[in-house]
Amino acid sequence: MFAQQLMSGIATGSLYALTAVAIVLIFRNTRTINLAQGDFSMVGAFMALVFFQVLHLSLILAFVATLISVIVLAVLVELLVMRKIRNADWLTLFTATLGVYYILHGVSGWIWGRDTKSFPNIFSVTPVSIGGMLISEAHVINILIAGGIGLLLFLFFKYTRAGIAMRAITDDVEAAQLMGIPVKFVVTLTWAVGGFLAAFAGMLLAPIIYVSPGMMDTVLIKGYVGAVFGGLYSIPGAIVGSLMIGIAENIAGGYLGAQYKVTIAFVMIVLILAFRPRGLMGGQARREV
Amino acid sequence: MANLMAKGVSVHFGGVRALSDVNVEVPEGSIIGLIGPNGAGKTTFFNCLSRFLSCDKGTITYGDKDLRRCSPHNIVRLGIARTFQNINLFKTRTVLDNILIGMHRHIGNLVSATLSLPGALRHERSMRRRAEEIAELLGMKTEINEIVRNLPYGIQKRVEMGRALAAEPQLLLLDEPVAGCNEEETSELCKIVYSINHDQKITILLVEHDMSMVMSVCKYIYVLDFGKNIAEGTPAEIQSNPAVIEAYLGEQNAA
Amino acid sequence: MAGFFCLLLVLPLFIQGFYASLLTMTFIYIIAAIGVNILTGFTGLVTVGHGGFFAIGAYTTALMGKYLGVSMLPGLFAGGITAGVVGFLLGIIFLRLSGAFLAIGTLGFAFAIGSILNNWSIFEGREGISLPHNSIAGLKFGDVGLYYFCAITMIFLILFANSLIKSSVGRAFTAVRDSERAAESSGINLRFYKTLSFTISAALTGMAGALFAHHTNYVSSETFGDSWLSVDFLVAVVVGGQASLAGSILGGAFVVLLPYYLSEYRDFAFILKGVVLILVLLFAPAGLSDLLGRLYRKILGKIVRGQSDVSCNLRD
Numbered sequence: 092m093f094a095q096q097l098m099s100g101i102a103t104g105s106l107y108a109l110t111a112v113a114i115v116l117i118f119r120n121t122r123t124i125n126l127a128q129g130d131f132s133m134v135g136a137f138m139a140l141v142f143f144q145v146l147h148l149s150l151i152l153a154f155v156a157t158l159i160s161v162i163v164l165a166v167l168v169e170l171l172v173m174r175k176i177r178n179a180d181w182l183t184l185f186t187a188t189l190g191v192y193y194i195l196h197g198v199s200g201w202i203w204g205r206d207t208k209s210f211p212n213i214f215s216v217t218p219v220s221i222g223g224m225l226i227s228e229a230h231v232i233n234i235l236i237a238g239g240i241g242l243l244l245f246l247f248f249k250y251t252r253a254g255i256a257m258r259a260i261t262d263d264v265e266a267a268q269l270m271g272i273p274v275k276f277v278v279t280l281t282w283a284v285g286g287f288l289a290a291f292a293g294m295l296l297a298p299i300i301y302v303s304p305g306m307m308d309t310v311l312i313k314g315y316v317g318a319v320f321g322g323l324y325s326i327p328g329a330i331v332g333s334l335m336i337g338i339a340e341n342i343a344g345g346y347l348g349a350q351y352k353v354t355i356a357f358v359m360i361v362l363i364l365a366f367r368p369r370g371l372m373g374g375q376a377r378r379e380v
Numbered sequence: 381m382a383n384l385m386a387k388g389v390s391v392h393f394g395g396v397r398a399l400s401d402v403n404v405e406v407p408e409g410s411i412i413g414l415i416g417p418n419g420a421g422k423t424t425f426f427n428c429l430s431r432f433l434s435c436d437k438g439t440i441t442y443g444d445k446d447l448r449r450c451s452p453h454n455i456v457r458l459g460i461a462r463t464f465q466n467i468n469l470f471k472t473r474t475v476l477d478n479i480l481i482g483m484h485r486h487i488g489n490l491v492s493a494t495l496s497l498p499g500a501l502r503h504e505r506s507m508r509r510r511a512e513e514i515a516e517l518l519g520m521k522t523e524i525n526e527i528v529r530n531l532p533y534g535i536q537k538r539v540e541m542g543r544a545l546a547a548e549p550q551l552l553l554l555d556e557p558v559a560g561c562n563e564e565e566t567s568e569l570c571k572i573v574y575s576i577n578h579d580q581k582i583t584i585l586l587v588e589h590d591m592s593m594v595m596s597v598c599k600y601i602y603v604l605d606f607g608k609n610i611a612e613g614t615p616a617e618i619q620s621n622p623a624v625i626e627a628y629l630g631e632q633n634a635a
Numbered sequence: 636m637a638g639f640f641c642l643l644l645v646l647p648l649f650i651q652g653f654y655a656s657l658l659t660m661t662f663i664y665i666i667a668a669i670g671v672n673i674l675t676g677f678t679g680l681v682t683v684g685h686g687g688f689f690a691i692g693a694y695t696t697a698l699m700g701k702y703l704g705v706s707m708l709p710g711l712f713a714g715g716i717t718a719g720v721v722g723f724l725l726g727i728i729f730l731r732l733s734g735a736f737l738a739i740g741t742l743g744f745a746f747a748i749g750s751i752l753n754n755w756s757i758f759e760g761r762e763g764i765s766l767p768h769n770s771i772a773g774l775k776f777g778d779v780g781l782y783y784f785c786a787i788t789m790i791f792l793i794l795f796a797n798s799l800i801k802s803s804v805g806r807a808f809t810a811v812r813d814s815e816r817a818a819e820s821s822g823i824n825l826r827f828y829k830t831l832s833f834t835i836s837a838a839l840t841g842m843a844g845a846l847f848a849h850h851t852n853y854v855s856s857e858t859f860g861d862s863w864l865s866v867d868f869l870v871a872v873v874v875g876g877q878a879s880l881a882g883s884i885l886g887g888a889f890v891v892l893l894p895y896y897l898s899e900y901r902d903f904a905f906i907l908k909g910v911v912l913i914l915v916l917l918f919a920p921a922g923l924s925d926l927l928g929r930l931y932r933k934i935l936g937k938i939v940r941g942q943s944d945v946s947c948n949l950r951d
Contacts, residue, residue, distance in 0.1 A: 124735045175917055181735060182681050183916050186873045189866060190912035197905030205902075308862070312746055315739045323735060351754070357747035361728060364740045368731040430820060456822030468820070470813040480803070481810045485822040487803045496798035504803070547822055 094224055096341045102230035104337020105237035106299075109292035110310060111317030111329040112244070113285040118323045119261045120281040123173060123184040128314065129307030130195040131286055132293030135161040136302045137203050139294050140210065158290045165286025169279050177278070199304045207306075210297035233295055240291060241330065244284075253280055309356075313340075316356050322369045335359075382443035382459070383407045384429070384551060384585065389438035391424055391607075398424045399435070399607040404585075406551070411577045411584040413598030415591065415618075417627055421607040422587045423465055426555050429585075430455055430462045442551070456485055461549035463540045465556040465587075471529040475520060475539050478528060479511040482546030514542045518572060534565035538572070545576070551583045552576065558590050566593060573597055591628075595619065603627070636793075643786045647779045655782040656850070657895060662789040663846045665887030668871035669796050669880060670839030675869065676877035677800055678832040679812025680733065684725075684741030686864030687748035688718040688837040690854075692844030694752070697764045697854045707784065708771050711845045718841020719834050726833025730826055742862065749860035763855025766848060785846050792839060796880055799835070808832050809878070840868070870908070874915050876922025885923045 110128055117125045138160045142153035168191050176183055218225040248254040256277045259267040268274050292310070300306050316336050321328020336359055340352040384406035391399040399421045406412045416422050427433040429440060431452045440447040445458055455462075461482075470478050486507065487493060492500040515524045518538045523531060528539055537557055544552055557573065558566040574597050577584050588594045594601060595615040603611040603618060605627040611618060618624055647655050671685050695717040696710030705713070729740050752758045769776040769784075776784065799805050807828045810818040815825055848854050858864075867890045875886025893911070897904035919926040 118735065122735075124738065172913055172917075176920075179916070179920060182675075182873070182877075183920060185681075185735070185738065186870070187913055187916050189870065190909040190916065193905045193909030193912065195909075197902040197907075197909065200905065201902035309746075312743065315742070319736065319739055351750075354747060354750045354754070357743045357750065360740055360743035361747075364732055364736060365728045368736060432816070432819075451824075452819040453822050453824045456820065461822075462820050464816075464820075468814055468817040470810060470817060472813065473809070477806065481806050481818070481823070482821045484803065484807060484810075487807075490804060493802040494799050494804050495795070496802060500802065507803075543817075543821060 093342075095226060096345045097338060098224060098226045099230055100338030100341035101334055102226070102233045102337070103299075103341065104334035105234050106292060106295055107310065107313045107317055107337055108237060108330045108333035109240065109288045109295075110307075110314030111321075111333045112241075112326055113288040113292075114314050114318040115321055115323055115326055115329045116257075116281055116288075117285045118318070120257065121173065121177070121184070121278055122181045123188060124181070124315075124323075125285065126185065126188040126311070127168065127191040127195060128285060128289060129311035130192055130199075131161055131165055131289030132296065132310075133302075133304060133307045134164060134195055134199060135290040135293030136210065136297040136306065137199055139297065140208065140302060143211065154294065157294060158287065161290035161293070162283050162286040165282045165289065166279055169282035173282070174275070174278075196304045203304075205304060207301045207303040210302050212298045229298070236291065236295065240288070244326070253277070257281060257284075313337075313356050316360050316363075319360060319363055332363075382550060382583075384440075384442050384460075384583070386425070386429065386440045387438055389425065389428055389435045389440065391421075391428060391433060391435050397607055399428070401438070402604065402607070402609055404602050404609075406583060406585050408550070408583050409577075409581060410600065411573075411586065411598050413594035413601040413615075414585060414587045414604065415589070415594050415601060416604035416610075418589070419606075420604040420627075422589075422604055423555060424607075425604070426462065426553060426587055429553060430460070456547050456549070459548075459550035460553065461544035461547040461551075462553035463537075463544050463555055463557060465559055467533075467536050467540055469528050469536060469540055469543065471527075473528060475515060475524045475526055475528060475531070475542070476508070476511055478539050479514055479542045479546045480507060482543035483507050483511065485547045511542075511546065514545050517545075517575075518542050519568070534561045534568070537561060537565070537569065541569075541572070541576075545580075545582075549582060551585070554584060554586045554588075556588055556590075557586070558588065558593050566590065569593075570597055640790050643790070644783075647782055652778040656778045657891070659778070659782050659785045659850055660847075660895075661888050661891045662785040663843050663850060664867070664871060664891045665884050666789050666792050666846070667840045667843035667868050668875065668883040668887040668890075669792065670836045670841075670843065671868040672872045672875075672877065672880070672883045673796065673799070673808070673839065674832050674836035675872055676879065676882075677805065677812065678808040678829065678836075680829065680832065681738045681869070682741040682836070683738050683862070683865050683869055684743070684745040685837070685840045685868045686859070686862060686866075687741075687745040688722055688840040689844035689847065689864050689868075690748050690752060690859035691718045691721055692841030693848035693854045693859060694758060694764075694844075695841070696845040697766050697848045698757070700766045701764055704767065706767075706770050707776070707849050710849070711788065711842055714845030714848075715838045715842040718844065719838030722837020722841075723830060723834040725837070726830040729833075730829060742865065745862050745865045749856065749862070752856040752860050758856065760856050763853055763857070766852045766854070769849050769852070781850060785850070788842070788846065792842070793880060793884075796839070800878075800880070804828075804831070812878075870912060874912060874923060876924035879922065879924045881928075882922045882924035885927070889923070 113128050114125060117123055135157050139153055139157040142148045142156045148156060172187055172191060173184065176187055219228050219231065248258055256272045257280065259272055260274060260277050264274060296310060313336050317329045317333030320332020336356060339359065340355045343355045344352045386402065386404045389399055389402045402425055404414065414422055424433065428435045429447065431447065431450055442458055442460060447455065450458065470481060488500065488503050512521065512524065515521045518541060520535055520538050523535055528536060541557065558569050561569065570593055573584065573586065576582050586594060586598060598615060601613065601615060601618045602609060603624050610623045610627060611621045667685065667689055671682060675681050692714030695714040699705040699710055699713055725744060729737055732740055753760050769781055807823050810821065810823055811825060811828050819825060871886030871890045872883060874889050876882025893908060894904040897907065915923065
């Protein structure tokens with residue numbers, strides 16, 4: 092029973108991690124707490140429905156088309172809005188993404204309506220037995236896909252020029268600029284990676300939480316918990332944090348009742364922030380003069 | 381007598397020793413200089429005194445108070461005010477505002493202030509008058525309603541001094557008050573520092589990179605290099621001290 | 636400012652009950668926005684969680700009305716005090732946080748309040764709690780009566796906030812915002828003033844919440860359980876102008892009146908809100924109050940040509 096809850100916790104947690112990692116990536120390269128991250132996923136879920144059910148594209152084709160449209164959306168947001176205010180204080184950047192959030196919510200509600208729509212189960216929910224534990228196939232696939240994306244990101248940051256440039260900007264923008272890294276382009280690329288992660292999060296979550304303009308609101312909060320766990324800076328920290336919240340809420344949901352799931356997210360935010368203001372796996376803040 | 385005594389002060393950042401066993405004494409009413417080449421640990425020592433840093437070892441006392449037990453804002457309440465080497469002002473505010481914020485120690489009754497009761501308004505008026513006096517003393521009366529950001533560097537340095545003076549301290553810690561100033565501004569500030577000490581009877585500890593200023597205003601000087609005391613004495617003694625000359629020559633050669 | 640207040644007091648003579656009710660809602664948002672502005676605009680601590688304090692104020696007066704039969708005026712104060720106490724505690728818990736971390740922490744707070752309202756039986760979740768008829772000392776209040784009650788409360792709180800920010804306490808708040816280091820070396824106790832700002836700000840927003848409960852005569856987790864309120868208050872402050880009371884008035888009006896006039900096109904209202912928000916950030920980053928202030932000075936400068944040094948107090 093416990094092990095099973097642990098597994099499904101990891102499965103949900105790994106989906107939260109997609110959002111959390113995107114939040115960290117965008118924050119550390121642009122100082123922007125992206126409130127629209129969840130809505131990128133939401134738009135992705137609607138797009139997937141359109142490609143899959145209205146246009147009757149094949150699964151793979153619908154998938155690729157969704158991926159491209161969400162990346163384009165994220166890049167447009169960067170080019171049309173965020174780039175124009177990139178030197179402003181963080182509150183301005185934050186409220187600008189709030190503006191994007193309003194617009195995306197409004198546009199999706201306008202086009203697709205506010206009703207919740209079901210999303211076809213791409214993967215079967217029939218339980219498979221792994222080591223004596225029964226877990227649904229969808230859970231296993233979610234973990235595998237999220238893990239695969241994690242590995243992909245790791246390789247991207249370690250071996251590709253674009254990935255290394257993104258890390259260089261995180262460490263020191265000015266030094267990166269002096270080294271001839273095209274900072275503006277890399278920032279756009281950061282948003283594109285955010286869109287890439289959002290598309291996956293949207294498509295994998297849609298069968299579980301259904302599709303509606305507000306579908307990602309609570310997921311976004313859990314993404315923040317994960318991101319804060321890594322001090323809004325560390326990607327491994329964000330992943331661990333997201334897994335922990337997935338596990339914590341599944342176990343709390345199992346033993347205390349489902350309504351305590353959201354409460355757990357908050358309790359974790361408060362505990363982390365109250366005792367380690369820079370996150371558990373973020374760097375130690377030092378007072379300097 | 382409220383003397384400032386720092387004994388055996390040591391600080392290290394990670395593996396780097398920033399200060400080791402530094403001793404400085406500032407008797408009440410005096411004007412003491414603390415000099416040393418770049419990176420000698422002057423500012424680090426200052427930050428220990430004003431509690432922005434904790435020292436790993438040593439004692440710092442002011443009168444009978446142990447400064448290591450105070451938080452930065454409590455230091456002001458003991459009558460110690462400081463300035464910063466790289467100006468630390470409220471740059472988008474006026475000179476007057478900056479001085480008024482410096483008077484925070486004399487805020488009076490919070491509730492009365494918040495509700496603008498008559499007593500608080502009277503207090504506010506008297507604080508404004510006092511702020512104008514300070515501005516006049518520092519020769520920036522005409523700039524009192526200017527936004528700090530728009531003022532020349534030399535004046536900003538004075539605003540910083542004004543903010544510190546507004547707390548009506550008994551001991552003033554000045555961190556490189558003439559750094560970045562031209563010759564005219566420097567001699568102007570020398571006069572001001574002298575008059576603060578001489579006319580207002582405020583004890584001063586002056587950290588300065590610029591030798592000429594220290595030599596002209598300080599009665600007694602401590603010299604730091606690589607986080608250690610290397611010499612102390614009157615300006616004349618310091619000027620002829622071979623260790624000091626070497627420390628400064630070494631720096632010139634490096635530059 | 637005095638003219639504005641007088642206008643508010645004679646306005647009900649000329650407008651219908653329905654518009655009085657809409658304006659009452661605007662006053663409530665203005666009070667909440669001023670609360671947020673004290674913390675975010677003046678003290679520099681960004682909050683995305685004041686919907687939580689709004690809810691605390693509303694439920695305090697609702698529960699007191701339901702179980703103790705307490706009327707509006709004590710309910711208003713009780714709502715303010717309860718929110719203030721919770722604000723004080725949250726201020727202490729989040730003392731070491733700033734910037735984005737504090738924003739996320741406060742957002743979490745608002746979500747937690749929502750989850751408590753949904754799950755603890757005393758708050759009656761989506762069923763909600765109906766309030767007794769609005770009255771003070773046995774005197775029943777209609778729409779216009781409530782209009783005056785809220786208008787007067789708002790005027791008092793604006794005067795209070797104005798006096799606060801001009802006092803040495805207000806100076807200490809802005810000092811904390813502009814440079815913690817310089818504030819500390821001026822003898823300002825960061826912990827004390829941050830917590831004080833949190834408390835006052837939460838209390839004001841809590842009072843707004845109490846008024847809101849009396850305005851709708853009904854509270855439920857449907858209204859108070861989501862984060863829109865918190866976000867709306869922050870938008871009011873940013874669009875209106877940070878660290879400006881006139882800004883909070885404009886911003887409060889903006890977030891109430893825009894969706895109202897577009898209530899039949901809710902999605903369109905969302906889009907317009909987002910667009911206006913982004914346009915303000917792009918072209919008037921200091922907010923509407925600053926924009927109008929500059930415009931006003933420009934027009935005034937044209938009218939009184941030749942007369943230099945035209946001062947304008949719109950921001951105060």
